[in-house]
Amino acid sequence: MSDHSKKLGVVALVAMVISSSIGSGIFGISSDMAGSASPGAAIIAWLIVGLGVLMLCLSLTNLIAKRPELSGVFSYAEAGFGPFGGFISGWGYWLSAWLGNVAFATMMMSAVGYFIPVFSGGQNLLSIIVASIILWFMCFLVNKGIESAAVINIIVTVCKIVPLLIFTIIAIISFKADIFTANFWGTLSGNFEVKSVFSQIQNSMMVLMWVFVGIEGAAMMADRAETKAVAAKSTVLGLIGLLIIYILISLLPYGLMDRQTIVQFGQPSMGYILKELVGPWGAAMINIGLIISIFGCWLSWTMLPAETTLLMAKQNLLPKKFGEVNCANSPTFSLVFMTILTQLFVFTLLFTEKAYNFAYSLCTAAIFVTWIMVTMYQVKFSYQRHENVQLLIGVLGCIFFAWAIYASGLEYFLLCFTVYILGMYFYAKARKENGCERVFSKKDLIVAGLIILGAIFSIYLLVTGQIAM
Template structure:
């Protein structure tokens, strides 16, 4: 029995499903309205080219590192290998933060979508919504606690179910597409509330945050590579998953510009796809997309219940966190990490009663936190390619890393520096756990001089964010 358990692993199909499901959550269903507020169809298409290229460079970098360094497990391991233990902790802790903050965003949209059928949930930010989201959160924690590989199989089934409504929407949108409406204001902002003088560059910039959010999760297969049947499958799954995502996102977000005017799309209720499809085919369409959205969010939530716990487990194995965070049950699931993450999600859910735009706030924090991890991946890709520049293809790999690094650094700015500062607050307790893990493993000092310098920078950023919150410069 023990031998069969060792052979059991996650296959290519399940890994592709994890990439797609981890990324396709709530964002794609709200994408059209968010982008219509930001830009006309021309700048939106240019923004997709830029973001698609940047994410492709990141995916190719991940693929290369998975193939060349199969001994490294977890996205944070590249930061540690390239730049030391403390860099590994910063990357891993940021990834963990991003993963469970994404679940808070899912909770908000899920409950507001259920409000389409049951008005008691309203906008997803009331007491019944918090109770419902809490039940789902702990239920998914229980499922993952029964075995990660089994949860991955369930995730593959959910992926198939969630894609059916999306493909249906895209097919109907193609049939009803009006080219003259699509090209009527292809480059320019509409008048009135959208300030017709805003240039193409500014419109593209306004799209970036929304687009980067919907690609969060592209590294899902890389994070689970240690549980894959074949580690090469993790790299393949990342590239295949990205191609699928780009096709779905571009079609789902751009085609509606050929069905409704931009001003109508910008002012439609959220989740936008629900109401667009209802307008296209009648009342049943809203219910159909709503069901698809509910399945989609639950699938993403399941993926993002696995990933933060897996991150803590791998960080513990590399002595970046104390051993208790990696304690596993008989199903090889990291129970303590699952429970502590679920508790933090629960605490954050209570803040939905006091947060103005909970979904936007949660996904902005999530994106800001994960971009830190992506920057380290790109930086290590550059370092690895440079160290092996005598090898065939190293110049191409260096190109991938440089462009991925530049894109993600720009992403920090696009995501909003205020959200990065808020993430620094959550780093402070993590630094304590990192220091404890280091001393538990026999180190003479908690942190080196250079690490203390970085810690001071993080603490100053955290203090600044608290001051900005207190003075109203940052609003939640």
């Protein structure tokens, strides 16, 4: 078999984009969106987010094609802004991955709670105990060298797509235009009001960005594509496919019942909406599919942060300990270290009113660091090469993600900095291990100082109750 025949084509890559991006978020997006925006505001928000994420995808495909020697999404930050820049990007990517598992834990227990009421809500003590057992079981599996086999991916993908397809068909059949347009703009006057609509768009930003966590992984498969052009085309087509799925799933419920009713549903809200339409079997199907889907995603997202710290250790951004592997070629220290931190955050779910929302807000805020640094390097790289179109893509991407960080809640972004303080200790240790006389440059010290100040301020906001948990 020739090497060319082993390469991935458009269909395979588009499927990979969709599969890698769809997680638990879409199953709860109905109530999350209804609580933030009216139908009209939601449509505009999707258009803005779609264009912003497109800039990220185009930046990644451009950089992959022109800097194929770089490995890992954080390597672009290192190439553009030095070792400390690479650390900041990689640590954010790592942080986002395992914080996503905290959101998975809550959603899985909520889904189990549909069948076993004692787990209802997914954040009582019993739910935390069971989620913790699953968490350490995942660590054990990955440490033994268990990788995401093709059969697991197939099962997980089917469990994601089939319930979504059934929900969409039933929702389209049951859709009522008069309900959808009853309060289209969500304003007191019933008309389009810039201030009110923009506020709704801003409030929904974290919800929308959460479902795109993982989109960067698709562009990273470009080296396995038939050509770089195929990879770029597939990424854009995959993004369009995701937008169609997300927009349908999030907007159709507005035409089924009023916003207040949707908001009051528990998680996963898709299951409760389907229960209202077709009866208990609909909710059961959604919850079973979600449980299996999360199990597969959880396994993958346990491997991802461990692999990220492994790569960072190889590039001397973390101590050598993070790069040590066992006989199964798994980074045991990285896995256990990450699992302990995840466990600590899982325990905090006992004290939060909306645990799932809090967890995915932190996960999304963390990945913003990596995403915006990709677009920043796109700007620098394109400016140096005098590529005006690519420069414009990078600039638009930077503007969008800077606004997204603000709109999604700057407080969550700053709260992630608390874990960066721990990371900077490891970064400094790694630099000394590799004989660097000067750990931080003057610019690095300024950035490090801002991170510490941001972390202190976020703790103040948390203690004073200004960060919603």
